[in-house]
Every structure is written in C-alpha cells, then in structure tokens.
Amino acid sequence: MLNKEVAVVGGGPAGLTASIELAKRNVDVTLIDENLQAGGQLLKQTHKFFGSEEHYAGVRGFNIARELIEDAKDLAVDFLLEGSIYSVYEDKVLAVKKEKSTRLISPERVIFATGASEKVINFPGWTLPGVMGAGAVQTFVNQHRVLPGRKFTIIGSGNVGTIVAYQLLQAGAEVAAIVEAADEIGSYYVHANKAVRSGDIPVYTSHTIKEATGGESVDSVKIAQVDDSWQPVPGTEKTIDTDVVCLAVGLRPRTKLTSLTGCRSIYSSTLGGEVPLHDESMETSTDGVYVAGDVAGVEEASIAIEEGRLAGVSAASSLGYISNSAEADQKEEIRGRLELLRGGKYGEERAEEKERIRSIFNERLTRRESSTVRR
Amino acid sequence: MNDSQEEKAALSEDKLFELPGFPDEEDLEDGPVAVVECPEEIACNVCEAACPFGAIKVGREIKSVPEIDPEKCVGCGQCVSQCPGLAVYLVDMNYTDEKALLTIPYEFSPLPEEGESVTGITREGNKSSPVKVEGVDEKENGTAIVKILVPKPEIHRIRGISIEENQS
C-alpha cells in the first residue's frame, strides 16, 4: 500500500490545476490518469478558449494542456499515467491497475476530477459502423489525424456539435447537416456562425433523426420534423446522404468512482445528470473527498480550471499547509473569478444550480466518515 | 409547429447594427475600424485584452457584450486574430472609390494568395460575389488575417470566403 498525501484522479484541466496548486504549496501530490497523456479533453480541442487571461483565454485547447502539464511537471507533480482506478475502498483507498500490475494507494485526501462522458440517443440503425460519439470524431480527427468518413451528419447543435462541425470543415470533411430537436440552435452564436459561414452546412432545427441506414455501414439517415411533443411529424421525412453520424447530444458527470466513496449526490438536469453534492470548498459529503471540473457539474474548461484550483487550495489547507486566513483569501479570489465566469445568459442557469447544490449540502448534510458502497 | 425548415445562426442586419460592438455610421466612413459581432453575454474578454489601444471595452463583468470605441481603433487587426469566437472583422469603407476592404479571420488550409479571386460567403453561409484577395497575414496564433476587396453594399454581409479548388 502506497501512502500519499493527495491523489488527484483525472488529468484534465481540473486535475492539472488542482495538482499545481497543491504542489505550489509543497504538498506531495500524485496525479492519476488512465490515458497515455494527461490533458483530458483539451488534447482534442483545436479552437481558442474563451474566458480571461487567468483561464488561458485565446489559447488553443491542446496548448493549454501542454502549458498546464509543463507547470505541473516543473512543480514535481508525480504523474501516474495509464493508471486505471478499478475500485475505491474504505478510507479513500484507490485500487489502481497499470499495465499488468495493480497497486493500492492510500491518500490522505483525494480530488476526483474525472470529467464527463457523452450521452447517446438510440434510433434504428444506431449500431451501424459510422455512428459514433462527437468525442470519438474529435479524437480520430484532431488526435489521430484520420477522418472516420467523408460526409458527417451532426446530431445536436450545442457547443460541441457546432465546434465539431467547424473542426470537420478544417479537416477537409463535408458536413451534410446539423440536426437539432429544439426549435433553435443550442450553441453560442459565435460558434454556430463560425461554422455556418465556413461551408455549406444545412441546419435543421425542430428535427430529429429517425433512422440510420446502410448495408455494412451508414450511407444515409432519415430525419423528420418534430412537433411540440417531440414526436416526428409524418410526411416530413428527409433523407440525407452521409457516412458518419456524430452524436453531440450532451455530457454527464463521470461519477462512477465518486459514488464508490459513498458521497451523496443529486440529479441536476442543467449540470448534466448525477452531481456529487459539494460545499464551497469543493468537498463532498465524504471526509477528505473533493470534486472539481465537469464531474461536479458539466460546465466549461475555464470553470474546471478554477474549480481545480479551489479544490487544491482547500485540500492543502485541510492538511495544514496554509493558514485559515490565507486559505480564505485565496478561495475568495478564485470564487470571485468563478462568479464572473458564470455570468451571462448561459452561465446564470448553471450558477443557480451550483448555488442550489451548495445550499442542499449545507442544510441537509453533515459530513461523515468515508465509507464504501457495498453491493 | 415550427414553420421554418432551416434556421441558421446568423444575425439579421438590424440586430447587427444595434450591437455595442458595431461602430456608428459616421465612424465607419472614417478609416479602418473593428466590428465586434458578439451579441451574447459570454464570460470572455480576449478582444479587450488583445487591443493595444484600448478600443474595445468589456469591463470587469466579463460577460458584458463588447463595445467598440472607433476613436481609439486604428484597424490593426489584433482583435480579429485573437478573438476565440472569430467574431471580429475590420471594415475600411473607403479603401478605394469602388471597393471597401474587409478583413476577416481565416483558419483553413490552404491560405488564399494575394491577388487571388475567391468567392465571398455571407453570414448565412450563402455564396456571394467573387472578391479579390488584397492581402494575407499569417499569425503566430494560427488565425490568419485575410483582407478582401468587396463591393461596398456587401461589406456587412460577407463574413467568409470559399476558395474554389482546381479539379485535378
């Protein structure tokens, strides 16, 4: 059993900034990630990020990852890559598999920054080769530099859908359509406009995908208009010639590991699904277990960066590395930035939800000793 | 039930002209000036930070819609290249007697060449008139600046270009 001060689970933006804040304060921190490289979803992002200077705004996703990883390495953060956590035992003990061996890590504090996973929708033909998640498309195109097809139909017009549409055009692919069930495009105006003015992209709002067809793989899809009850309207079917159906229908927090710690969670539709309850220090209902980033509610990379910092500072303080007053100042600074990031029409709803989570936490919960969920 | 079968994300000209990021008419005539086509409150202030002359204001509440101050704007194009949303363009209404100069961000390969004739694309994604490329500026951050000569009535409609490739 390896004793550690802090284990950070997940090497995306939240995990990296948490590790950096801890290491800056001389805390011994191990960052565990199941991939070959840290960076999380940032590695696949070729666009410049929004926010302000503290959030690396204007820097492309993969470069933000590079900078954060360098900073973490400079601070001697211990990287445990290709490490997959297959269980969480009592008292936060992490069971990690790496290659063909396993080990147990016993940290005094653990910060889960496991991010989010993609949602899917089912329709006849969804199992055909050629139907894949938006994340898969980005991984193949931006990381592996291979187009999984030539004519892409994107289901979902949120930021992910419109960003992927633009990225596909940049990679030389054709975007056959963006299909959105709601009556308006869900993404930021700038993301949507950037895509539609860069190529010939038909956008179908109030439409849903009815089926994907093809012999061995997708060669077309049928879409149809939907009525006020989201039901397809007969007679409105259109056939679109396409060989990849890219599902960009939402993200949900990846809470499999946090649930093993016994921490309480609630369902929040705004934040993507099940969200571990946490206080303003990012600590969950289980002692010494923190969350940060999309696992604490699906938002944006800039928020993940700040929440990681908040969790790092909180954990460092709880271990006695910074005084209470210093902690209070540092947290206030970070929270101030989080408040600004959650401004505007898209941020307000999320800000309310995060506030609701905090009040539920404070009203209903008393922290209890860590425990595991027994099956 | 929704009447429109297709709905693109493109501001109407009326809404565009009302934006704080859209210069007043007299300022448009006065030499190159930036147009910040950023209509939503999104927490982002890269344009403000990018401008060496303080011509774009977002303020402390970084969700605020950016405002352009044409007096301060010299048309350097830093904002055009830096804006993460690729939402800024430059307008030089009286570049020549007949043509205005439109400066847009461009992130595709290959880059057009100076002197090349390309097709203008409107905000809605429709093909517009052929336009001549006046200049191309590759930038270190990967967002190139392309300057195109456009007929004056098209200056606020064209937002992209399409390079018709030769079939080999």
Place this chain on the structure above:
Amino acid sequence: MEEKKQDLRVNNHPILKGKSAGDKITITVEGEEIEAYEGEPIAAALLAADITVFRRTKKRQDPRGPFCGIGLCTDCVMKVNGEPNVRTCITPVEDGMVVEKQGDDREVRKNAK
C-alpha cells in the same frame, strides 16, 4: 460503384499543421496489408484504409465499428496477434501486427490466452 477515394488522413491541418507522424509501417488486416503510422491506434489505421466493419455480433452477425473512440464501449474490439478483445481505438499499431475480426464468443473463449 467505384468512387475515387479521397485521402482520409488529415495531413495538412490549418491549426495542427503537418502531423509529426511516426514511421510508416505495415500491418495486416484480415489478410490484407495496409499502411499505418507508428504511434497511432489500430482503429485509426483501419478507418484511414476505409475499413469500417471491425467485428460482427454473435447472433445476427451485425456489423460493428468504433463508437466512443476512447476505450470504453468495446465496440471496436478485434483479435490482434492472436489475442482477442483488444480495444483497437486505444491500442497502438506495431510493425507486422496481425489484425483479424474475432469470431463469436465460443471461439474467443476457446482461444483466449
């Protein structure tokens, strides 16, 4: 209908530029040699070669291909150098690798290492 195939490899990306690709190697997929590049996952090499069917389901022999791209859904598993259930989307290619569709699960269980 034979269409002229366009190259599915993104070699000239406006932001990512030319890929700093690893060395070109060869792998064999269902008996046929295809090109691959060191460092890329098996699935990428297959998709680049226009191969979209990675396996078939046991009962109905329905075609399946990559879905999540990050090693979670197992839709992309194939038999690699004799070893079944290899997630091709996260396993890097190696020169001379032999990649095959794996049979149904009885065969897989019988032949598993």
